[in-house]
Amino acid sequence: xxxxxxxxxxxxxxxxxxxxxxxxxxxxxAKTTVYRRWPSKGALIVDCLLDAFGSVxxxxxxxxxxxxxxxxWTAAKIGExxxxxxxxxxxxxAVSDPALREILSARLQDPYRLAxxxxxxxxxxxxxxxxxxxxxxxxxxxxxxxEPMADTDVTALIEMVLAxxxxxxxxx
Amino acid sequence: xxxxxxxxxxxxxxxxxxxxxxxxxxxxxAKTTVYRRWPSKGALIVDCLLDAFGSVxxxxxxxxxxxxxxxxWTAAKIGExxxxxxxxxxxxxAVSDPALREILSARLQDPYRLAxxxxxxxxxxxxxxxxxxxxxxxxxxxxxxxEPMADTDVTALIEMVLAxxxxxxxxx
DNA sequence: AGGTATCGATACCCAAGGTAGCGCAACACG
DNA sequence: CGTGTTGCGCTACCTTGGGTATCGATACCT
Numbered sequence: 001x002x003x004x005x006x007x008x009x010x011x012x013x014x015x016x017x018x019x020x021x022x023x024x025x026x027x028x029x030a031k032t033t034v035y036r037r038w039p040s041k042g043a044l045i046v047d048c049l050l051d052a053f054g055s056v057x058x059x060x061x062x063x064x065x066x067x068x069x070x071x072x073w074t075a076a077k078i079g080e081x082x083x084x085x086x087x088x089x090x091x092x093x094a095v096s097d098p099a100l101r102e103i104l105s106a107r108l109q110d111p112y113r114l115a116x117x118x119x120x121x122x123x124x125x126x127x128x129x130x131x132x133x134x135x136x137x138x139x140x141x142x143x144x145x146x147e148p149m150a151d152t153d154v155t156a157l158i159e160m161v162l163a164x165x166x167x168x169x170x171x172x
Numbered sequence: 173x174x175x176x177x178x179x180x181x182x183x184x185x186x187x188x189x190x191x192x193x194x195x196x197x198x199x200x201x202a203k204t205t206v207y208r209r210w211p212s213k214g215a216l217i218v219d220c221l222l223d224a225f226g227s228v229x230x231x232x233x234x235x236x237x238x239x240x241x242x243x244x245w246t247a248a249k250i251g252e253x254x255x256x257x258x259x260x261x262x263x264x265x266a267v268s269d270p271a272l273r274e275i276l277s278a279r280l281q282d283p284y285r286l287a288x289x290x291x292x293x294x295x296x297x298x299x300x301x302x303x304x305x306x307x308x309x310x311x312x313x314x315x316x317x318x319e320p321m322a323d324t325d326v327t328a329l330i331e332m333v334l335a336x337x338x339x340x341x342x343x344x
Numbered sequence: 345a346g347g348t349a350t351c352g353a354t355a356c357c358c359a360a361g362g363t364a365g366c367g368c369a370a371c372a373c374g
Numbered sequence: 375c376g377t378g379t380t381g382c383g384c385t386a387c388c389t390t391g392g393g394t395a396t397c398g399a400t401a402c403c404t
Contacts, residue, residue: 016268019360030383035362085267092264095257095315096188105316129325133305133332136312140304143267144277153301156336160305164332191391202352207393 002027002034006048011082015089020044042100045090046107052083056112058119063167066119071134071158078138079148088143120165133161174199174206175220182217183254187261192216214272217262218279224255228284230291238291239337243306243330250310251320260315292337305333 005027010018020041024031038044057073060066078084094101109131116127137157141149149157177199182190192213196203210216229245232238250256266273281303288299309329313321321329 014268016265016360020362021360031361032363032384033382036382041361088264088267091312091315092260092267093188095260095264096186098318101316101318109316125325129328132312132316132321132325133309133329136308136310137304138308139312140263140308143263144273144281144304146270146273149304153297153304156301157305160332160336163335164328188391192393193391203392204353204394205351208351211393213392 002029002037002044003048003051005029006044007052007082007086009082010045010086010089015085015092040100042090042093042097043103045086046100046103049083049087049090049108052080052086053077053108056115058115063120063165064162067162067165068158070116071161072154074134075138075149075154075157078142084139084142084148088139091139122165126165130161130165133157174201174209174216175223177201178216178220179224179254179258181254182258182261187257187264212272214262214265214269215275217258218272218275221255221259221262221280224252224258225249225280228287230287235292236334236338239334240330242288243333244326246306247310247321247326247329250307250314256311256314256320260311263311294337298337302333302337305329 002023006018006023009023009026012018013022020034021031023044024034027034034044038047057069058066060069078087090100090104094104113124113127113131116122116130117124120127122130134157138149138154141147141153174195178190178195181195181198184190185194192206193203195216196206199206206216210219229241230238232241250259262272262276266276285296285299285303288294288302289296292299294302306329310321310326313319313325
């Protein structure tokens with residue numbers, strides 16, 4: 001499977017050194033075959049992340065548990081070997097590449113945003129803000145240190161976000 | 173000045189298309205001269221960001237004003253033309269480049285972290301967490317939308333952070 | 345005036361994203 | 375069983391961009 005080879009190659013070499021040629025070799029596949037299936041390296045990574053993330057666990061009953069579970073789940077996924085690197089990597093590429101940004105936003109962010117809007121009953125802008133805070137914080141830690149965020153900090157993040165998004169108690 | 177040429181080139185073309193050759197041309201300087209002064213493109217951008225950011229305004233009296241001013245100042249700087257792009261760009265490059273990560277951490281993050289530790293009387297880990305939240309959130313918004321965060325969201329960010337970092341009232 | 349340091353220009357190396365074309369194997373279908 | 379179609383691997387290639395080496399000119403300092 002190409003996805004598994006992608007993640008393990010990214011984990012082993014980092015995002016930039018995980019070239020498409022190496023990923024293809026690790027998957028036992030030709031580079032051209034990869035480009036037959038995905039239009040760009042970025043698109044491959046996004047699909048790989050989609051596969052790695054799966055769907056958010058949103059079966060919790062209360063709002064507090066829902067947010068807590070979602071944040072812990074996000075932190076755990078980003079902490080999985082290769083996933084955080086790959087995520088931070090595409091994200092970086094997307095900064096200067098509007099097409100990739102579109103792919104990232106539509107294929108990766110939107111599904112989770114819509115699920116959260118639905119589960120939380122919050123408007124689009126507030127959920128976007130929530131995602132900015134959670135994903136931004138986790139990726140910044142990952143990018144600056146090379147390591148996923150430790151549990152105690154994830155807990156602090158959850159508490160901070162919960163205070164802001166508590167049932168109708170938060171500001172604005 | 174090379175810094176001005178760097179920012180305007182990044183603003184005009186985005187981070188990836190702002191090649192060292194183009195930046196040098198915009199500055200009326202040869203590409204080799206740029207490499208004589210900075211060891212890599214990343215180092216150039218970091219120095220450029222250092223120049224653009226200057227020092228944090230930390231002359232506020234109260235803790236609340238201090239944090240508010242610092243966050244607004246960060247958001248405003250990242251919103252300046254070219255700065256956000258350049259910041260998100262180096263950050264992305266740093267993900268796969270430990271040497272650049274070291275430069276970014278030591279030259280850009282550490283001074284502000286130390287100043288904040290001093291001004292807030294908070295331990296290193298909590299200030300690092302604060303920086304992760306503020307910078308991560310702002311950069312995530314910038315990276316996903318291509319636009320700096322709107323004022324209302326910056327205000328929400330300030331309120332959320334203040335609640336967490338209020339005088340000895342926050343958890344953990 | 346002479347030595348030195350700096351800069352600009354050119355030419356180059358290398359890695360990596362992405363493409364084109366060829367030939368082969370597998371599979372479907374009559 | 376033969377034939378066509380499809381998909382894949384392979385090789386070779388193009389282009390861009392980071393980074394380096396070299397050389398000649400210029401300017402500055404003594």
